[in-house]
Amino acid sequence: MTTPNNSTQAELEKLVADLRGLIASKDLDAVPEIKVLRQRIDDGMHSVREAAVRAAQEAARQAKDAALAADRYAHDEPWRLAGAALAIGALVGFVLGRR
Numbered sequence: 001m002t003t004p005n006n007s008t009q010a011e012l013e014k015l016v017a018d019l020r021g022l023i024a025s026k027d028l029d030a031v032p033e034i035k036v037l038r039q040r041i042d043d044g045m046h047s048v049r050e051a052a053v054r055a056a057q058e059a060a061r062q063a064k065d066a067a068l069a070a071d072r073y074a075h076d077e078p079w080r081l082a083g084a085a086l087a088i089g090a091l092v093g094f095v096l097g098r099r
Helices: 004-023 026-030 032-076 078-097
Strands: none
Touching (some): 004 032, 026 032, 032 078
């Protein structure tokens, strides 16, 4: 399954690859600006990759923290959680029973 972040990164990498393909012509090697442009593209892609990795790591950390908090709550307040589940189940049963 492709996440939006992976899809965006793949599209960006394809775009950059296409751009690099356009400026990779050996005929352009004589143009000093092309070498600078190639280096800027490489540096930019490196920065984007690093930022994407950091964002994914932060999202994973936040998800883990949320899961730990939910687990802690379920262990600290099992009757409250069971009561809430019972109430939701009763409400769903009532609504489905009226159909």
